[in-house]
Amino acid sequence: MNARRQPYDGIVVAAPVTVPYRRYSTNTAHWWVGRAVREVIQRAGLRSADIDGLSLSSFTVGPDTAIGLTQHLGLSPRWLDHVPLGGASGVVALRRAARAVQCGDAEFVVCVAGDTNQVDSFRRMLSTFSRFAQDAVYPYGSGGPNASFALITRNYMKHYGATREDFGRICVAQRDNALKFPHALMKRRLTLDEYLSARSISDPIHLFDCVMPCAGAEAFLVCREDAAKSQGIPAARLLATIERHNAFPEDPIQYRGGWVMDVAELYAMAGVAADDVDFVQTYDDYPVICMMQIEDLGFCAKGEGPDFIRSHTLTADGSFPHNTSGGQLSVGQAGAAGGFLGLVEAVRQVTGSALGTQVPDATVGLVSGFGMITYDRGLASGAALLAGGHP
Amino acid sequence: MTKPLVRPRRKDPLKKTRVPLLPQGTRSRTALGLTAAAAEGRFQLQVCSECGTVVYPPRDACPRCLSARLPFQDVANGGTLLAETTIHTSTDVYFRERMPWRIGTVALDAGPSIVAHLHGDVREGERVRLQLKLDKSGQAIAIALPADDTPNMADDPQWRELTCDPKYRRVLITDGRTAVGQALAQAMSEAGAGIVFVGVADPWKPFAGEDRLRQIERVEIVALDLTDTISVNECAGEFAPRVDILVNNAEYVRTGGLLERKGLTVAREELEMRYFGLTRLAQAFGPVLRARGADGVNSAAAFVNLLSVYALVNWPAYGAFSATEAACLSAAQSLRAELRPGGVKVLNAFFGPLETEWYQAVPPPKVAPAALARAVVGALQQGLEDVFVGDIAQDIRARLAVNPKALERELGS
Numbered sequence: 001m002n003a004r005r006q007p008y009d010g011i012v013v014a015a016p017v018t019v020p021y022r023r024y025s026t027n028t029a030h031w032w033v034g035r036a037v038r039e040v041i042q043r044a045g046l047r048s049a050d051i052d053g054l055s056l057s058s059f060t061v062g063p064d065t066a067i068g069l070t071q072h073l074g075l076s077p078r079w080l081d082h083v084p085l086g087g088a089s090g091v092v093a094l095r096r097a098a099r100a101v102q103c104g105d106a107e108f109v110v111c112v113a114g115d116t117n118q119v120d121s122f123r124r125m126l127s128t129f130s131r132f133a134q135d136a137v138y139p140y141g142s143g144g145p146n147a148s149f150a151l152i153t154r155n156y157m158k159h160y161g162a163t164r165e166d167f168g169r170i171c172v173a174q175r176d177n178a179l180k181f182p183h184a185l186m187k188r189r190l191t192l193d194e195y196l197s198a199r200s201i202s203d204p205i206h207l208f209d210c211v212m213p214c215a216g217a218e219a220f221l222v223c224r225e226d227a228a229k230s231q232g233i234p235a236a237r238l239l240a241t242i243e244r245h246n247a248f249p250e251d252p253i254q255y256r257g258g259w260v261m262d263v264a265e266l267y268a269m270a271g272v273a274a275d276d277v278d279f280v281q282t283y284d285d286y287p288v289i290c291m292m293q294i295e296d297l298g299f300c301a302k303g304e305g306p307d308f309i310r311s312h313t314l315t316a317d318g319s320f321p322h323n324t325s326g327g328q329l330s331v332g333q334a335g336a337a338g339g340f341l342g343l344v345e346a347v348r349q350v351t352g353s354a355l356g357t358q359v360p361d362a363t364v365g366l367v368s369g370f371g372m373i374t375y376d377r378g379l380a381s382g383a384a385l386l387a388g389g390h391p
Numbered sequence: 392m393t394k395p396l397v398r399p400r401r402k403d404p405l406k407k408t409r410v411p412l413l414p415q416g417t418r419s420r421t422a423l424g425l426t427a428a429a430a431e432g433r434f435q436l437q438v439c440s441e442c443g444t445v446v447y448p449p450r451d452a453c454p455r456c457l458s459a460r461l462p463f464q465d466v467a468n469g470g471t472l473l474a475e476t477t478i479h480t481s482t483d484v485y486f487r488e489r490m491p492w493r494i495g496t497v498a499l500d501a502g503p504s505i506v507a508h509l510h511g512d513v514r515e516g517e518r519v520r521l522q523l524k525l526d527k528s529g530q531a532i533a534i535a536l537p538a539d540d541t542p543n544m545a546d547d548p549q550w551r552e553l554t555c556d557p558k559y560r561r562v563l564i565t566d567g568r569t570a571v572g573q574a575l576a577q578a579m580s581e582a583g584a585g586i587v588f589v590g591v592a593d594p595w596k597p598f599a600g601e602d603r604l605r606q607i608e609r610v611e612i613v614a615l616d617l618t619d620t621i622s623v624n625e626c627a628g629e630f631a632p633r634v635d636i637l638v639n640n641a642e643y644v645r646t647g648g649l650l651e652r653k654g655l656t657v658a659r660e661e662l663e664m665r666y667f668g669l670t671r672l673a674q675a676f677g678p679v680l681r682a683r684g685a686d687g688v689n690s691a692a693a694f695v696n697l698l699s700v701y702a703l704v705n706w707p708a709y710g711a712f713s714a715t716e717a718a719c720l721s722a723a724q725s726l727r728a729e730l731r732p733g734g735v736k737v738l739n740a741f742f743g744p745l746e747t748e749w750y751q752a753v754p755p756p757k758v759a760p761a762a763l764a765r766a767v768v769g770a771l772q773q774g775l776e777d778v779f780v781g782d783i784a785q786d787i788r789a790r791l792a793v794n795p796k797a798l799e800r801e802l803g804s
Contacts (some may be wrong), residue, residue: 041740122482123482123483126482127415127417127483131419131448132448134415134417134418134419134506135418135419135422135448135449136422136447136448136449136506137506138415138483138505139414139415139416139508139526139528139530139532140494140508140775141478141483141486141492141493141494141508141533142414142481142482142483142485142486143476143478143480143481143486143492143494144482145479146478146480147476147478147494148506150476150478151473151475151494151495151506152474152497153474154474154475154476154515155473155474155496158474158515160517187604198478199479200479200480201479201480202476202477202478202479202480204476204477207475249454252496252498252504253473253474253496253504254474255499264568271618293431375448375506376496376504
């Protein structure tokens with residue numbers, strides 16, 4: 001049996017920051033990270049010297065890692081982390097930072113994710129993303145993640161009867177959310193017809209199933225609740241988290257993620273049920289993954305995702321508020337910052353400070369992360385429950 | 392159903408020749424085990440020596456028991472195609488000009504799932520056979536074929552990127568005077584080659600089998616003397632842009648090691664014909680082959696070397712001959728690297744003693760010229776890089792893999 005995990009005790013997330021994205025940037029990842037860190041510090045009313053913990057996620061900061069960024073940014077933290085987990089970076093960075101703060105290894109941890117996007121950087125990243133990608137994926141048509149997720153999507157559709165319309169409903173609702181979110185790159189309304197008639201990228205993946213790679217940064221501050229109070233900044237309480245890697249390696253093709261292994265503990269630790277959740281931020285690299293998360297995080301049974309989507313409205317003011325800022329599908333995917341997007345948005349929602357549509361009475365929010373397809377499936381999964389107000 | 396290839400029309404000389412591009416050829420060192428298997432047409436994956444798990448993608452630790460003993464072994468290649476996709480958008484320039492391109496996830500009966508290229512006749516949910524092939528970069532990839540052969544399946548465009556099929560290609564066989572050369576002409580013609588140029592030194596001198604050779608469909612005799620640089624250059628000047636597969640079948644077989652030979656006359660002749668002959672061919676034809684590796688249905692595809700298997704290990708009864716063959720093998724390895732940027736393969740066909748006059752005193756088993764020719768055509772159709780023809784050649788290959796020093800002693804006693 002697993003040893004019983006310690007609950008989080010008065011750990012909060014504050015100062016949610018988005019550095020507005022750009023399709024292409026001539027700046028470096030360091031520039032984007034620097035801007036995000038500065039804004040967190042300013043929002044929290046702190047000075048650089050107060051930051052004693054730093055967690056960095058970035059694909060394009062190389063050859064530097066987090067340590068190089070301490071000197072670059074003039075920080076002297078006593079706790080340092082580098083989380084190269086793509087779409088799971090936000091949840092994982094938060095988990096580690098929370099324990100560091102809880103145990104007193106650090107008082108103020110800035111978690112930051114930022115990437116630049118230069119004209120050729122996406123192509124160059126694909127061929128060298130992982131050893132398995134180099135040996136066993138990229139030589140097969142070089143379709144990138146679009147082709148890999150097309151196979152997963154195709155298999156899911158065949159097994160569970162999901163249709164392109166179902167995925168379209170997810171994408172269209174997110175676009176509606178994005179229209180009111182100031183930082184979204186996609187600013188044109190998307191209709192289901194437009195979604196369905198878009199050009200094929202890698203069947204059954206079509207244009208609007210794909211995120212747009214861009215440059216940007218996201219960041220947040222992790223500290224104790226009383227510290228946030230004394231700084232006078234709104235903060236979201238951390239209720240519970242889970243994390244899992246390389247779950248179900250025997251599945252011949254991915255139809256579920258690691259959440260399935262740990263979701264019961266997520267709710268038990270938080271003392272809430274799926275019904276209590278007021279909004280959900282899933283990791284939306286492809287809409288099929290959103291559908292899997294809705295199933296695997298307990299909102300419906302496996303295979304019932306398509307029915308669930310059909311019987312709910314997914315906009316921020318709908319019956320199942322989902323990816324309320326528009327998600328990566330509409331805001332853009334700024335590299336590792338894509339793994340922070342939902343978390344930063346969730347902090348805003350539970351603290352009543354949404355930049356776009358505010359989910360009414362948003363008290364408990366669920367954020368999910370998913371990342372790193374090194375061969376044929378996403379390996380990293382995680383989730384966190386956040387709450388606003390006071391216990 | 393695969394659409395049969397259409398015989399390519401004569402090329403418009405003003406049309407730009409498509410520049411050969413290659414898919415990414417970078418692989419981890421461990422993954423090169425797949426390349427070694429593909430080069431000989433075997434389906435091998437890593438199999439854990441401790442727990443028997445079949446491993447893919449190639450790894451350095453068994454994902455079940457963490458053992459580091461993961462040799463590549465023959466594995467059953469049956470599986471089921473779980474899901475497929477047709478890629479319309481690629482970041483890679485090689486695939487961009489070949490879109491759309493199908494790939495799929497194959498659940499192999501032996502265990503792992505393999506993302507593979509798909510032959511046009513495979514369908515989602517159906518049984519498939521996986522094969523390892525060398526792509527244009529020279530590295531191994533997996534392709535799923537239908538469980539049973541289908542009509543015209545060798546004409547599938549994704550498959551044809553991986554093979555050097557003589558169908559509609561123009562072949563040059565360098566020596567038509569030998570039994571092997573004549574058998575090759577017959578086999579290439581039967582395989583559907585567009586033209587079979589057959590080189591003959593001093594064509595005005597009659598030779599055995601000439602009448603039959605001239606009667607083979609689409610055979611054209613050309614003057615070619617591999618010992619004469621001018622002759623090779625003239626032949627290339629006239630025919631190189633129309634040669635898609637070059638088969639160097641020059642023979643110079645004499646018995647004896649170093650001590651029996653008096654002086655260097657024979658050794659020089661041997662080298663003149665074999666090593667320098669190969670060098671002349673490579674210099675005259677190689678650059679054109681390399682430039683035409685993506686030139687449509689009849690793109691340049693292969694440079695074939697017929698090599699004695701004793702190129703791999705010396706047989707002192709034919710000791711000096713073996714040494715010359717070894718020189719040719721080494722040159723062929725260089726040529727392989729030099730032609731790779733064009734996506735042109737170098738096929739080495741290793742054979743044991745032949746059923747010809749020069750091996751008169753050697754006991755059987757020996758390789759009939761027709762069998763050697765069939766094996767070369769088969770290896771081209773399968774896109775192989777090394778083929779071992781006949782019992783002796785396969786025996787030498789196997790013994791060399793086990794204990795090269797033992798083989799050296801055995802051949803020398």
